[in-house]
Amino acid sequence: MKLSEIFYSIQGESTFAGLPCIFIRFSGCNLSCSYCDTKYAYEQNFELSVEKILDKIKKYSPVKLVEITGGEPLLQKEIYSLFEKLHSKNYQILLETNGAIFVNKIPKYVKKIMDIKTPTSKMSDKMKWENLNFLTENDEIKFVLSDKNDFDWAIKKIRKYDLQKYKILFSPNKSKLNEKSLAEWILKTKMPIRLQMQLHKIIWKNKKGV
Numbered sequence: 779m780k781l782s783e784i785f786y787s788i789q790g791e792s793t794f795a796g797l798p799c800i801f802i803r804f805s806g807c808n809l810s811c812s813y814c815d816t817k818y819a820y821e822q823n824f825e826l827s828v829e830k831i832l833d834k835i836k837k838y839s840p841v842k843l844v845e846i847t848g849g850e851p852l853l854q855k856e857i858y859s860l861f862e863k864l865h866s867k868n869y870q871i872l873l874e875t876n877g878a879i880f881v882n883k884i885p886k887y888v889k890k891i892m893d894i895k896t897p898t899s900k901m902s903d904k905m906k907w908e909n910l911n912f913l914t915e916n917d918e919i920k921f922v923l924s925d926k927n928d929f930d931w932a933i934k935k936i937r938k939y940d941l942q943k944y945k946i947l948f949s950p951n952k953s954k955l956n957e958k959s960l961a962e963w964i965l966k967t968k969m970p971i972r973l974q975m976q977l978h979k980i981i982w983k984n985k986k987g988v
């Protein structure tokens with residue numbers, strides 16, 4: 779499998795934020811979002827088999843929370859085999875995926891954290907909206923927002939597709955939007971939207987591998 783990095787850190791996003799977590803970051807992406815903060819993952823750093831990945835993460839035992847991320851992990855052919863093996867070893871699996879690849883074959887035991895690309899990403903036309911049919915109420919939907927137009931667009935999509943039944947995460951693109959504005963806009967909606975602050979960036983700034 780084509781990898782960018784494997785590391786152990788504090789989960790900075792999702793409803794699992796704050797927990798110790800193992801990160802497996804795959805290389806390669808089918809999108810090129812304007813605000814991408816993991817461009818280094820476009821290129822492969824090293825290659826490992828599924829078995830070798832499992833061997834490598836053993837050293838973080840007894841931590842059993844694993845995030846599969848990228849890049850876009852669903853571009854890896856062996857990803858389903860990795861899900862199975864991790865599940866058989868009792869890992870709890872979080873999958874970050876960009877919403878532009880079908881998620882219909884992902885097993886239910888994998889918690890999907892699926893992006894919906896906002897207008898400023900310049901990738902919103904690549905979204906596979908059919909993916910909403912394959913989410914469970916256990917899954918999470920993430921919007922990265924750069925301005926008020928992105929915010930209003932996201933609220934319209936939440937209403938149109940009845941997304942309030944999922945856990946909704948709103949993350950500010952920090953170079954364009956401050957958290958305070960986003961927090962105030964969220965409060966005005968009175969909707970169950972979680973403001974996501976990317977804890978790892980608050981703690982370690984833009985350091986890689988944390």
Ligand code: SF4
Nearest residue numbers: 807810811814849876
């Ligand atoms: S989907 Fe993720 S990794 Fe790919 S370009 Fe967009 S932000 Fe970067």
